[in-house]
Amino acid sequence: MTLTAEDWQxxxxxxxxxxxxxxxxxxxxxxxxxxxxxxxxxxxxxxAALIALPLVLPPTVLGFYLLILLGPVGPVGKLTQxxxxxxxxxxxxxxxxxxxxxSLPFAVQPLQQAFTALGEAPLEAAxxxxxGPWDRFIHVVLPLARSGFLTAGVLSFAHTIGEFGVVLMMGxxxxxxxxxVSVQIYxxxxxxxxxxxxxxxxxxxxxxxxxxxxxxxRGTPSAxx
Numbered sequence: 001m002t003l004t005a006e007d008w009q010x011x012x013x014x015x016x017x018x019x020x021x022x023x024x025x026x027x028x029x030x031x032x033x034x035x036x037x038x039x040x041x042x043x044x045x046x047x048a049a050l051i052a053l054p055l056v057l058p059p060t061v062l063g064f065y066l067l068i069l070l071g072p073v074g075p076v077g078k079l080t081q082x083x084x085x086x087x088x089x090x091x092x093x094x095x096x097x098x099x100x101x102x103s104l105p106f107a108v109q110p111l112q113q114a115f116t117a118l119g120e121a122p123l124e125a126a127x128x129x130x131x132g133p134w135d136r137f138i139h140v141v142l143p144l145a146r147s148g149f150l151t152a153g154v155l156s157f158a159h160t161i162g163e164f165g166v167v168l169m170m171g172x173x174x175x176x177x178x179x180x181v182s183v184q185i186y187x188x189x190x191x192x193x194x195x196x197x198x199x200x201x202x203x204x205x206x207x208x209x210x211x212x213x214x215x216x217x218r219g220t221p222s223a224x225x
Contacts, residue, residue, distance in 0.1 A: 007200050009176055010184035017092070017167075017180060018160040021099040025107040025156045026149065028100065033111035034137075052105045059102065063169025066098055070170075090172045095180070098170035099160045106155040114148020115141065154215040158208055 003011070036048055054062060069076045070088045077087045088094035122144060126136045142149075164182040171178030173187070181204055188197035 003199055003203065004196065006175060006179075007181075007184060007196070010179050010181045011200075011203065013092075013176070013179065014161050014181040017095055017099060018157045020096055021103060021160045022107075022153055022157045024096070024100050025103060026153060029104065029107035029111055029152060033108045034115055034141075036108070036112045037115035051108050054102050055105050059163065059165025060169055062102060063098065063166045066094075066101070066166070066170050070094060070097070089170055090174060090178060092171075092177055095167055095171045095178055098166045099163060102163055102166045103156045103159045106159050107152040110148045110151035110155065111145065114145040114151075118144055151215060154211060158211045161204070161211075162208065 032047075032051070036044060067089055068074050070080070071077045072081065072087050077089075080087060088097055118141065122140050123136050126140045162182065163180075164186070167178070167180050168183055168186075171180070171183075173179050173183050179187075181200060185197050185200050185204075188194070188200065
């Protein structure tokens with residue numbers, strides 16, 4: 001059975017969500033991972049534990065608290081309304097926020113491990129050549145940690161396209177706006193449209209395998225659920 005127009009709509013929405021989430025995660029996770037890899041602050045443990053919470057926390061719990069925080073009576077929701085941005089639940093922007101938080105450990109942990117594995121020697125060598133902190137990070141750290149960035153990007157993308165609980169709680173089931181593939185498959189199963197669910201599931205199975213093959217074809221990833 002071929003995919004319906006709604007299936008394709010959900011598929012493209014999911015890919016757009018995963019791509020945007022991955023870009024934002026790499027930008028957000030890089031300074032966090034760098035700090036965790038190098039700091040001796042007593043806050044390192046609590047911060048690392050907080051970031052890792054989505055690995056063990058039921059997605060519905062994360063989604064519920066996001067609804068409270070970002071809803072019309074939540075502190076963040078009141079702020080976004082005061083700024084003229086409206087509220088984020090049941091919007092694509094809300095899905096992005098939820099996906100970034102749900103996939104944060106999949107980006108931070110591989111980068112932290114890659115930064116830790118660098119050691120001090122390359123940075124000290126660059127410092128002796130009068131390279132400043134920013135030059136050392138751009139020209140030494142980033143090239144040497146490229147495998148960590150690849151792992152973080154692939155795992156973040158793969159986890160986002162497979163997320164269900166958080167996106168359902170935060171985005172609901174609005175066609176063309178928040179209905180991602182995982183929710184679309186759930187709808188097919190609820191309607192006993194098993195052939196349609198199978199067709200869409202097969203596409204996602206192949207896509208997920210292809211994405212992970214990029215990573216595992218180069219070696220073992222640094223983090224995962």
